[in-house]
Amino acid sequence: MTDWTDPGFIHGEGTILGQANAAERPRYADPSTFARLPRLDQVSDADVHIVGLPFDTGVSYRPGARFGPGHIRASSKLLRPYNQSMDISPFANQQVADCGDLGINPFSITEAIDTIDTAVTGLGEHGATTLALGGDHTIALPMLRAMHRLYGQRIAVLHFDAHLDTWDTYFGAPYTHGTPFRRASEEGLIDMERSLHIGIRGPLYSKTDLEDDQRLGFSIIRSDDYEVDGTRSIVERMRRRLIGGPVYVSVDIDILDPAAAPGTGTPEAGGLTSRELLHTLRGLAGLNVVGADIVEVAPAYDHAEITGIAAAHVAYELLTILSGNRAH
Numbered sequence: 256m257t258d259w260t261d262p263g264f265i266h267g268e269g270t271i272l273g274q275a276n277a278a279e280r281p282r283y284a285d286p287s288t289f290a291r292l293p294r295l296d297q298v299s300d301a302d303v304h305i306v307g308l309p310f311d312t313g314v315s316y317r318p319g320a321r322f323g324p325g326h327i328r329a330s331s332k333l334l335r336p337y338n339q340s341m342d343i344s345p346f347a348n349q350q351v352a353d354c355g356d357l358g359i360n361p362f363s364i365t366e367a368i369d370t371i372d373t374a375v376t377g378l379g380e381h382g383a384t385t386l387a388l389g390g391d392h393t394i395a396l397p398m399l400r401a402m403h404r405l406y407g408q409r410i411a412v413l414h415f416d417a418h419l420d421t422w423d424t425y426f427g428a429p430y431t432h433g434t435p436f437r438r439a440s441e442e443g444l445i446d447m448e449r450s451l452h453i454g455i456r457g458p459l460y461s462k463t464d465l466e467d468d469q470r471l472g473f474s475i476i477r478s479d480d481y482e483v484d485g486t487r488s489i490v491e492r493m494r495r496r497l498i499g500g501p502v503y504v505s506v507d508i509d510i511l512d513p514a515a516a517p518g519t520g521t522p523e524a525g526g527l528t529s530r531e532l533l534h535t536l537r538g539l540a541g542l543n544v545v546g547a548d549i550v551e552v553a554p555a556y557d558h559a560e561i562t563g564i565a566a567a568h569v570a571y572e573l574l575t576i577l578s579g580n581r582a583h
């Protein structure tokens with residue numbers, strides 16, 4: 256008789272445990288882990304930690320991204336072990352484990368930031384990579400503080416977003432989802448020659464937003480550039496900017512058009528298709544990705560898991576890049 260308490264993980268190289276076997280165990284059974292991968296306590300050690308950051312106290316408009324981690328996990332159950340676009344099995348040569356969610360204070364943004372910083376620094380101490388599931392975009396600041404501490408150098412930020420998120424304050428508050436990259440730049444965490452936004456569009460507060468952004472160390476590839484230049488040329492520009500050192504990848508799901516990601520807090524018309532985003536992420540092959548986040552998934556505004564599925568596939572492509580790098 257089938258033992259329904261045994262998820263029957265697919266084995267990868269050596270002792271590596273991959274996904275629960277979908278041929279033996281229904282995908283919709285069991286508590287959610289990302290892609291039906293093992294929990295951290297089910298493996299002796301992990302190369303990649305997936306950690307949920309359920310926090311949305313930094314939002315300026317629609318709340319709800321605190322429920323993002325659970326939604327992305329629930330929408331990740333159909334992911335299969337082989338990435339045909341990259342000819343890579345991302346769970347076979349690296350141990351990927353789901354660490355669950357951090358218990359983050361929703362009433363103190365500064366305490367929340369410290370909690371994330373401390374936990375992510377701890378997770379990375381033995382060389383493992385962290386993939387964070389947000390949460391609103393505030394969480395990118397403690398992620399970058401942790402990366403800077405772990406790697407002992409400035410990190411290039413590859414930021415996929417409709418928004419610059421280099422604004423100064425909201426209601427006088429310095430730590431919000433519209434300000435993480437300004438704080439990171441001021442704190443000397445980012446490589447000002449190699450950081451890049453992709454997907455920028457929509458109304459700004461003022462033309463000076465762009466001048467500030469450039470001064471803070473970012474260059475910009477706009478959403479419209481996909482229409483005018485095409486994805487191939489964008490991948491070339493992206494690689495030219497990022498080459499030569501560690502890269503942190505931050506994906507705000509609102510980079511996608513609201514048609515492809517309705518479940519988010521500050522939607523802007525005129526965004527990318529999920530195909531354009533996934534293709535661009537595959538263009539990171541061989542670059543030194545040291546950490547990543549996927550943020551701003553707010554399930555209350557989602558329909559038919561459209562946004563959750565897009566976010567789950569973003570995570571899958573990022574895990575594929577990490578796996579490909581490990582193979583070399």
Ligand SMILES: N=C(N)NCCCC(=O)O
Pocket residue numbers: 315316392418420432433507509520521551
């Ligand atoms: N990080 C995200 N998703 N949005 C920032 C929008 C800030 C504003 O209200 O202007």
Ligand SMILES: [Zn+2]
Pocket residue numbers: 416417418507509510521551
């Ligand atoms: Zn955004």
Ligand SMILES: [Zn+2]
Pocket residue numbers: 392416418420432507551
């Ligand atoms: Zn953002």
